[in-house]
Structure formats: structure tokens, C-alpha cells
Amino acid sequence: MNLHIAAEIAKTHLLAKKKQTMVAMLGVTFGIAMFITMISFMQGVNQFLEDSALDASPHVRMYNEVNTQRPGLIDEVNPGGFNVVYHQKPKDELSRLKNGITIAERIEKEAGVLGVSPQLSTQVFFNNGPIQISGTVAGVDMERENRLYNLSSRLKSGSLRTLQSNPDGLIMGATLARKLNVRVGDKVSVTTPLGTNRILRVVGTFSFGIGTVDNIKSYANLSTVQEMLQKDPGYITDIHIKMVDPLQAIPFGKRLHAIFGYHTEDWATANQAILAGENIRNVMTFVVSFTLLVVAGFGIYNIMNMTVMNKIKDIAILKATGFDGKDIVAIFLLQAVFIGLSGGILGLLIGFGLSYLLSIMPFDAGDVLSLKTFPVIFAAKYYIMGLLFGVTTTILAGFFPSRKASRVDPVSILRG
Amino acid sequence: METVLNAARLNKYFYDPEKFQVLKDVTFAVKKGEFLSIIGKSGCGKSTLLYLLSTMDTEYEGTIEMAGTSLTGRSQDYLSHFRNEHLGFVFQFHFLLPEFSALQNVMLPGLKLGRYSEKEVEERAMEKLRLIGMADFARKPASKLSGGQQQRVAIARAMINDPTIIMGDEPTGNLDRANTENVFHIFKELAGMGQTIIAVTHDPDFAAGCDRVIEMSDGMIIRQ
Numbered sequence: 001m002n003l004h005i006a007a008e009i010a011k012t013h014l015l016a017k018k019k020q021t022m023v024a025m026l027g028v029t030f031g032i033a034m035f036i037t038m039i040s041f042m043q044g045v046n047q048f049l050e051d052s053a054l055d056a057s058p059h060v061r062m063y064n065e066v067n068t069q070r071p072g073l074i075d076e077v078n079p080g081g082f083n084v085v086y087h088q089k090p091k092d093e094l095s096r097l098k099n100g101i102t103i104a105e106r107i108e109k110e111a112g113v114l115g116v117s118p119q120l121s122t123q124v125f126f127n128n129g130p131i132q133i134s135g136t137v138a139g140v141d142m143e144r145e146n147r148l149y150n151l152s153s154r155l156k157s158g159s160l161r162t163l164q165s166n167p168d169g170l171i172m173g174a175t176l177a178r179k180l181n182v183r184v185g186d187k188v189s190v191t192t193p194l195g196t197n198r199i200l201r202v203v204g205t206f207s208f209g210i211g212t213v214d215n216i217k218s219y220a221n222l223s224t225v226q227e228m229l230q231k232d233p234g235y236i237t238d239i240h241i242k243m244v245d246p247l248q249a250i251p252f253g254k255r256l257h258a259i260f261g262y263h264t265e266d267w268a269t270a271n272q273a274i275l276a277g278e279n280i281r282n283v284m285t286f287v288v289s290f291t292l293l294v295v296a297g298f299g300i301y302n303i304m305n306m307t308v309m310n311k312i313k314d315i316a317i318l319k320a321t322g323f324d325g326k327d328i329v330a331i332f333l334l335q336a337v338f339i340g341l342s343g344g345i346l347g348l349l350i351g352f353g354l355s356y357l358l359s360i361m362p363f364d365a366g367d368v369l370s371l372k373t374f375p376v377i378f379a380a381k382y383y384i385m386g387l388l389f390g391v392t393t394t395i396l397a398g399f400f401p402s403r404k405a406s407r408v409d410p411v412s413i414l415r416g
Numbered sequence: 417m418e419t420v421l422n423a424a425r426l427n428k429y430f431y432d433p434e435k436f437q438v439l440k441d442v443t444f445a446v447k448k449g450e451f452l453s454i455i456g457k458s459g460c461g462k463s464t465l466l467y468l469l470s471t472m473d474t475e476y477e478g479t480i481e482m483a484g485t486s487l488t489g490r491s492q493d494y495l496s497h498f499r500n501e502h503l504g505f506v507f508q509f510h511f512l513l514p515e516f517s518a519l520q521n522v523m524l525p526g527l528k529l530g531r532y533s534e535k536e537v538e539e540r541a542m543e544k545l546r547l548i549g550m551a552d553f554a555r556k557p558a559s560k561l562s563g564g565q566q567q568r569v570a571i572a573r574a575m576i577n578d579p580t581i582i583m584g585d586e587p588t589g590n591l592d593r594a595n596t597e598n599v600f601h602i603f604k605e606l607a608g609m610g611q612t613i614i615a616v617t618h619d620p621d622f623a624a625g626c627d628r629v630i631e632m633s634d635g636m637i638i639r640q
Contacts, residue, residue: 005527016515317511320472321525321573322500324493407492411472414507 006327009318010334013311020310021339024303028343028394029350031296032386036351038292039382041358041374042285046278048375053274056208057267058117058148058240059249062103062256065263066095100236103260107241112252114242115147120225121238127189127197128180135176135216137190139225148242151206151219158184158204167224169203173214177205190228198228209371297393304339304397308332308405315405316413325406329399336398337391344390348383420580420612421446421469426478428464428635438464439476440635446581446614451607453623454616456632462616463585465632469614470505470583471495483580500529504574506615508586511570512558518545518569519554526576537576544572548602564595571602575611582606584615588622600625 014021067090074083097103097118104118120139125132138145142163146152152160156174163169170188172180182188182202190198200220207214226235241256243249246267253264268275308315315328359376428439438461446452454462467473469480471487474495479488483502487495499505512521519541526537545551548568553561558569567587574582587603588596600622607613607627615622623629631639 002528002530005524008527009524012515012520313511314513317513318524319496320470320499320505320507320511322496322503322528322577323524324496326493327528409473411467411470414472414511 002327003330006330007334009331010338013331014335014338020307024300024307024339025343025346027299027303028296028340028390029347031292031299032344032347032390033350033354035289035292035296035389036348036382036386037354037358039285039289040351040355040376040378042281042288043379043382044359044375044377046281046285047377048371049281050274050278052209053271054246054267056149056210056213057270059243059246059267060241060253060256061265061270062097062239062241062253062260062262063237063265064093064095064097066090066093094235095237096231096235097237097239097262099234100239101234104236104239107239107256110252112244112248114244115144116242117141117144117148117240118222118236119145119238119240120222120229120231120236122225122229123193125191126176126180127191132191133176133179135173135218137170137218137220137225137228139220139222141222142219145219145240148240149208154206154208156205156207158202160204162203163219163221166201166203167221168198168200169224170200170218170220171204171206172202172218173216174205174207175211175214176216176218177202179215192228194229196228196230200224293389293393296390297397300340300390300393301397304332304336304394305401307335308398308401312405312408312413316408316410319406319408319410320414325403328406329402332398332402332405333395336394339398340391340394343394344387347390348387351386352378352383418448419445420448420483421614422479422481423465423469424479424481426465426468426476426480428461428468428473428476438635439468442478442632442635442637444630444637444640446612448612449607449610451603451613451627452615452630453626453628454614454630454632455618455620455623458618460632461635462632466583466585466614466616470503471499500525501577502580504571504577504579504582506567506570506574506582506584506587508589512561512566512573514559515557517555517557518550518561518565518572521558521569522572522576525573529577531577541572541576544575545569547575547605548572549598564591564598567591567595567599568602571599575606581612581614584613584617586617587615588617588619596622 072083072085072088074085100118104116107113108116117140122137124135124137126135142160146160158171160171163171172182177183180188184202184204186202187199188202190200192198222236223233226233243252250266250268253266257264318328355376355378358374361374363371363374422445424443426439426442427437430436430438442465454465456462464473468476479486481487485498487498490498513524516524519538522541522544523537526532526541527534532540542551542554545554548571550565550568550572553565558566561569571587584603588599591599596619603613603615604625617623628640630637
């Protein structure tokens with residue numbers, strides 16, 4: 001086999017039928033461009049949804065779960081007997097974390113921990129004239145909370161610093177603030193579950209882009225909330241933890257539970273619905289990309305098959321004058337590689353262009369999602385996948401027909 | 417004179433639409449330098465015989481030996497290589513590669529053989545084209561040449577590797593009188609230079625000019 005001659009013949013074939021070569025190339029181009037655009041867009045949406053849901057939740061949340069899941073007194077005295085207790089009430093116990101601040105400081109020293117925020121969270125009513133709107137107030141150490149959730153970048157108005165200097169300050173979800181018709185500087189009356197009232201001043205609004213957060217949540221200083229609930233300065237109910245590696249959070253949470261005895265909940269458990277949705281979307285993305293690739297693959301196969309079959313007489317002539325099967329296959333494989341590579345690279349460029357256009361296209365998702373344009377991911381791996389797929393398919397699509405053609409007895413074609 | 421081709425007891429069947437014996441126990445030999453023509457009526461099996469000899473059709477019974485090598489039962493790739501080195505073929509419909517120039521068409525089998533460098537192959541191809549009077553058309557695409565011109569290029573292509581035998585399947589069958597004479601003269605000249613040629617024809621004038629004529633009928637040689 002002489003690659004040089006094969007390359008010469010392949011080049012002549014490609015140049016002689018420029019239009020056909022272009023059509024074959026564009027077949028590859030179109031398939032790959034669509035694949036790149038679709039997968040970048042779909043994965044962008046997936047990533048966005050995941051990020052926006054998970055950004056607002058801690059990797060591990062430690063709290064004291066007060067519930068009825070405890071053995072009754074009779075069961076302890078008379079184990080294994082036929083004991084019936086109707087409607088057992090929870091023990092009168094505070095949902096506080098004992099020594100919470102100390103625990104938080106200890107956790108903070110662990111390896112792999114990005115940040116820890118001890119907090120006191122409570123249900124409240126915001127009074128807007130005659131109407132009461134329910135929500136939550138989290139008493140936090142703003143500096144620590146900011147490290148976990150990057151609140152400063154999510155502020156719509158006001159500033160975090162004001163909260164630290166103003167004991168009566170309150171930072172509200174943007175949607176909640178709109179419902180209450182308050183702005184930075186306005187006062188708002190808050191009623192706690194204990195029935196106490198307190199006037200707080202709005203010093204900022206934030207938006208996570210998630211309705212369930214922006215609609216109900218607000219932040220105040222930890223000491224302020226402790227005062228409102230008439231608790232001592234060591235009283236906290238939750239410790240939020242963010243890890244450097246989210247996957248580490250799951251074993252870490254279990255370990256914390258073993259050490260401190262308090263209930264821990266990792267992000268995967270807390271967001272099961274979101275993760276299940278994520279799985280379904282991943283399957284969907286896979287199915288759609290696979291379909292696109294299969295359709296493109298068949299298109300490429302058809303075109304290559306046509307290219308080879310159009311040349312069947314030339315193949316017979318080449319064989320009659322002494323070229324063997326390997327030469328024939330080499331000639332068409334070289335053409336396939338050229339078509340696959342050039343079409344593929346063009347496809348990547350067009351795919352990139354389309355994804356870019358999509359990523360700058362304005363898209364108004366309202367208050368529910370913090371989106372200005374479509375979310376699109378630009379990941380090199382999709383481009384590598386696309387090109388690999390395009391070239392491989394084209395080569396296979398060129399190989400099989402040309403191998404078939406190379407085995408034909410030249411006489412059966414030349415005799416006519 | 418040494419024998420360059422030995423065909424012994426060749427039998428060939430067609431199976432479509434029904435079993436039919438095209439060649440019946442054909443046996444003959446060709447000596448070096450002979451200008452041989454095979455004649456006979458349509459369907460007598462002369463083209464089929466030539467395709468067997470050319471090694472392009474491998475489904476037959478009997479043995480074919482050429483240039484001291486047995487060609488029966490060889491692999492496709494071996495036969496391709498053998499054709500490249502030992503056989504030149506001229507078809508009725510010339511069969512040039514339309515996208516290539518006349519010169520390239522002539523050069524391709526030479527490049528494939530690789531006995532000479534590309535430059536030498538080009539010189540030799542030009543020489544062959546000059547021999548058949550086509551040197552002026554060397555750079556023209558094959559598809560732009562007339563039938564007679566294409567046939568002459570096909571002959572040059574057949575000669576490029578100095579083959580043991582040149583085979584022609586009705587090499588003048590598709591040409592007008594003037595071109596037929598032209599092509600015949602080229603063959604005659606080649607034969608004069610010691611080239612072995614086997615041509616299938618049903619042109620009596622063509623056959624008359626040959627050293628030896630084999631006449632076939634119903635798959636058998638009836639006259640040598």
C-alpha cells in the first residue's frame with residue numbers, strides 16, 4: 001500500500017466534485033453543530049438549576065430535632081410488654097444546640113470546612129397594616145453567613161455592613177420586601193411566636209433567585225433575634241456548614257452526628273427532589289444528544305455510502321490496473337477523514353457560535369429565577385466529544401462501503 | 417520461444433438465470449512476443465476467457481499459469497499486485513479515471529508498482545504517450561478527450577509497467593474506422609517490438625493482421 005498515491009487520488013476525488021464534498025462536509029457540520037448547541041444549552045440549564053438550588057442551602061445543617069420519636073416511659077419500665085400509649089406528646093425541650101457556639105468553633109477547625117455559621121432561626125409574622133405575612137428571621141453572624149452564601153453578591157439594595165452596625169437592622173428577601181411594600185430605611189413590625197413585637201429597620205434586600213427563599217427569608221443580628229425570643233446569648237438552633245468539596249459533606253455530616261449527637265442533614269438529603277429532577281434531566285439530555293448523534297451519524301453514513309458508490313466504476317478500474325483492496329479502502333478513508341475533520345471543525349465553530357448567541361440572548365424569567373440570559377455551558381469536553389464522534393462516524397461510514405467495494409470483482413462492474 | 421501463458425482445461429459456468437457452461441475444457445498456450453487474437457460470435461465465451469486470463473475473474477475450474485507463476489487460487493491482493501506488474505489491460509470502453517489527466521491516468525499503475533521514482537514514472541508515461549501520439553494531450557482531463565484519444569491513453573496505461581502481456585477486450589470495438597486503424601497500428605508496432613498481446617475482437621480485419629488467431633464457438637476452441 002502506498003499512502004502517497006492514495007492521498008493523491010483522494011485529493012483529486014475531493015477536488016473534482018467540490019459540490020458533493022461540500023454537501024458531505026455540511027452533513028457532518030450540521031450534526032455536530034446541533035449536538036454542541038443542544039448539549040451546551042441543556043447542561044447549562046441543568047447546572048443553573050442545580051447551582052441555584054444548592055447555593056442557597058448548606059452542605060450540612062446541624063440542629064436539634066424535637067419530636068415524638070422516643071420510647072415512652074412505660075416501654076422503658078416494661079420492655080416487650082403490650083404497652084399502648086395514645087398520642088404521645090414531645091418532651092418539653094428547647095430546640096437549642098447546647099454549647100452551639102463552641103461546637104461551631106470546633107467544627108470550623110476541621111479540615112475541608114469552608115465555613116460555619118451558627119444561627120437562630122424562627123418563624124415570624126411581618127405586619128403590613130392589617131395584614132400579617134409569615135416569614136422567617138435568621139439571627140446570624142453576618143460575616144460568617146456571608147462566607148457561606150456569598151450574600152454580598154446577592155444583595156439587591158442596602159449593605160451588609162449596615163446590619164453589623166445597626167442592632168435593629170433587617171435584611172429581607174426582595175420579593176418579601178415588595179409584598180410588604182418596604183424599602184431600605186423603612187421600618188417593619190415583626191411578631192414572634194411568643195407574641196412579642198419588635199420594630200426593625202430594613203437595611204437591605206437580597207435575592208437568591210429562588211422563590212421559596214426570596215419570599216420568606218430575612219436576616220437579622222444573632223443577638224437581636226435572641227433578644228426577641230428572650231433567650232440567652234448562647235442560644236442557637238442551627239449550625240450551617242459549607243465544605244470545600246460538597247461530596248465530602250455526606251460522610252462529614254455522619255461524623256458530626258456521631259461526635260455531637262445532634263441531628264445532621266446533608267445537602268443531598270435536603271434536596272432529594274431537586275437531585276431526582278437532576279437525574280431525570282441528565283437522562284433526557286443523554287437521550288436527546290444520543291438521538292441527535294444517531295440521526296447525524298446516519299446522515300453521514302448515507303453521504304459516504306453515496307460517495308463510494310458513485311465511484312464504484314473507478315474502483316473497478318483501479319483494481320483492474322493493479323490497486324489492491326487496501327489501496328481502495330485507504331483512498332476512501334482519507335476522504336472520510338478529511339470530510340469528518342473539516343466538517344467537524346466547522347461544526348464546532350458553528351456550534352460555538354450558536355451557543356454563544358444563545359448565551360447572550362435576553363431571557364426574562366421574572367422573580368422566580370435570577371436569569372438575564374439563557375444559561376449555557378462552554379465546556380471543552382463537549383467539543384472534544386463532538387469532534388471525536390464526527391470523525392469516528394465519518395471514518396466508519398467511509399470504511400464499510402469502501403471495504404465492500406474493494407472486495408468486488410472488477411469484472412462484475414466493468415462487464416456492465 | 418518461451419511460453420508466457422499456459423491455460424489448461426478451463427471450465428466456467430454461469431449460474432444466473434440457470435446453470436450454463438460458458439467455457440468447455442479450453443486449453444492453449446501463448447509464446448512470448450506473439451500477437452494473438454481470439455475471435456468468435458457474440459456469446460461464444462471469448463470475453464469470458466479473456467477475463468479469466470486477466471485474473472479479474474477467479475471463479476473457474478482448471479489452471480492458469482503466467483510468467484512461470486500459477487495464478488489459480490491466489491488471493492485478491494496477490495492478483496492485484498500481479499496484474500499491476502505483469503498485465504496491461506485495454507477495455508472496449510477505455511475506462512479511464514475521468515477526474516485525472518491523461519498523464520496521471522497513465523502514471524497511476526506505475527506509481528502503484530513503485531519500481532521507479534515519481535519523476536521517472538512521469539518521464540516513462542510521457543514516452544509512452546509520445547509513442548501513441550498523445551503527448552500533446554497529456555495534461556488534459558481524461559473526460560475531455562474523444563473516444564479514440566481515450567483508447568490510445570488506455571493503451572499507454574497498459575504499457576506503463578512493461579507488462580508481460582497486454583490484453584485487449586474489443587480494443588477497437590467502439591471506435592470508428594480511422595481510429596481502429598490507428599489503434600491497430602499501435603498494437604502491431606508493439607508486437608513488432610516483442611510485446612505479447614492477446615486481443616478479443618470480432619473485427620475480421622483486425623484478426624487478419626495478427627500472428628495467430630484462435631476461433632471460439634460455444635465455449636470451445638474450434639480453430640487455431
